[in-house]
Amino acid sequence: MYDVPFRHQQALDPSGLPTISTTLRAIEKAVEDCRNAGVDPDSDPAVVLLARHMAVVSTNRRPRAVLRQACNRRLEDLTRFPTLLALAIRGVEYDAGAKARFHLDATAAMAALAEVLELAAGTFEVVSIQGGRDESGQVLLAAEKIAVTVAIGRRHEGREVSYRAVNEGAATPNRFAPMAELLRPRRLATRLRRDLPDAFAPVASLPIPIAA
Known part of the structure; x- marks a missing residue:
């Protein structure tokens, strides 16, 4: 098993992660690093900070109820157009x-x-x-x-x-x-x-x- 410092550096300075996509990829890589190091990713401070950063980079600030309605409408569209x-x-x-x-x-x-x-x-x-x-x-x-x-x-x-x-x-x-x-x-x-x-x-x- 081995650990690397990169995820901690990203978590402390996430300025290079401006979007949901880049943040998601960073989280996935951080979880993989945790597994290689034998660390629980759910409690790893770097992973938790990166997960919180996801809320920061989301540009969609609409209320939860509005987002749920949008998801339901999309599901209805997909049902009509399989x-x-x-x-x-x-x-x-x-x-x-x-x-x-x-x-x-x-x-x-x-x-x-x-x-x-x-x-x-x-x-x-x-x-x-x-x-x-x-x-x-x-x-x-x-x-x-x-x-x-x-x-x-x-x-x-x-x-x-x-x-x-x-x-x-x-x-x-x-x-x-x-x-x-x-x-x-x-x-x-x-x-x-x-x-x-x-x-x-x-x-x-x-x-x-x-x-x-």
């Missing part, structure tokens, strides 16, 4: 963080679709296929009689969701739907049942022979 839709518009090529978020949210959306379609556990799987750095990759919902895929990027614009019936292992041609449909799983499920009726047709039961 991350998947935003990512479909901006793309995720060469952005590892955005790509990871796309795969996370798309996997959750496919799981929600499977639930609405009443696919029994063990009869389907949701697969994340990463692809290269220059593409989004895709997330696939694969079941016995249907396959639904979502991918984003310029060549998928307006038709991010593709779906098809699977007949005895043979795939039929793809049909397409926009990302907004995946975000409304009941609506997409209705489309799938309408466009792929054979995939959702009930299995006819065999007659039970009656002994003479």
Whole structure:
């Protein structure tokens, strides 16, 4: 274990930390230094002083209630305009963080679709296929009689969701739907049942022979 003086120097003279971003980075580095030194960062005087400096550099002096209202409004906006839709518009090529978020949210959306379609556990799987750095990759919902895929990027614009019936292992041609449909799983499920009726047709039961 070892300790260094830098965080104490920054805490005593934080003039080089004029913004929230620079102060946050200094706090993160100070916490890392504490761990290397075996010091509890919650009680380290340098870390505490740097944390207090965060309040000094914040230029937003609005009351707490006003800030909470602004956060709530932003949450409402994000609910109306989900991350998947935003990512479909901006793309995720060469952005590892955005790509990871796309795969996370798309996997959750496919799981929600499977639930609405009443696919029994063990009869389907949701697969994340990463692809290269220059593409989004895709997330696939694969079941016995249907396959639904979502991918984003310029060549998928307006038709991010593709779906098809699977007949005895043979795939039929793809049909397409926009990302907004995946975000409304009941609506997409209705489309799938309408466009792929054979995939959702009930299995006819065999007659039970009656002994003479």
